[in-house]
Amino acid sequence: MNTVVTSKEEILKASRELIQREGWSAVNIRSVAAACGVSVGSIYNYFNSKAALIGAAVESVWCEIFHRPEDGAVFQDTQACLTWLYGRMEYGCKQYPGFFSLHSLGFMGEDKADGREKMQQTWQHILEGLCAVLRRDTKVRPDAFNDQFTAEKFADLLFSLMLSALLRQDYDPSAVLEIVRRTLY
Structure with a gap:
């Protein structure tokens, strides 16, 4: 299991890695939380919706x-x-x-x-x-x-x-x- 995510950048890094491995359809709150080894709520601390996460992931890429x-x-x-x-x-x-x-x-x-x-x-x-x-x-x-x-x-x-x-x-x-x-x- 991955280490606990403590920053927005770590979440975006995990999102980019998901995109590289599985494509854009793999990016959602649950999959990113699982990839980071944290709860869904932890992702919501940084992104209030899937759309916000996707937008930040696009910008990050x-x-x-x-x-x-x-x-x-x-x-x-x-x-x-x-x-x-x-x-x-x-x-x-x-x-x-x-x-x-x-x-x-x-x-x-x-x-x-x-x-x-x-x-x-x-x-x-x-x-x-x-x-x-x-x-x-x-x-x-x-x-x-x-x-x-x-x-x-x-x-x-x-x-x-x-x-x-x-x-x-x-x-x-x-x-x-x-x-x-x-x-x-």
Whole structure:
């Protein structure tokens, strides 16, 4: 039997491990309590519902997959950033099979709106990060962006290509990197 859970992070870690082994459908208050070796009431001390637990688990998975790298230079160069993002997508697919697929996104029904919100927050954070990297990248031509073709629009395009790659489980960034080279440099 596992040691007694004393923190929210330990509960989320157990939830992530359940997701890795058995998929999203395995995550509920009882299964997480059993995985942690604690009573159901102990889980309710941290999460007031299954939806709250699922939402926190979704956020925890996203944070694990897209944690900030130790090398901050990744966020100074568009190509390095995209290479890092595609590598993290591949890591996420291996660690959490199906997490990125439409099927797994469908697990967040009406009672799981918090999970969907956490996912959308993460997506928005990634999109805003891409915009920031595009603006900081010293290799980008000064005339690359204008009123009609903004850094935001290009970041949105890059993000759309990332989502498409996630659905196809294609983690080779070479085509996207070529688009960046031809468009910005």
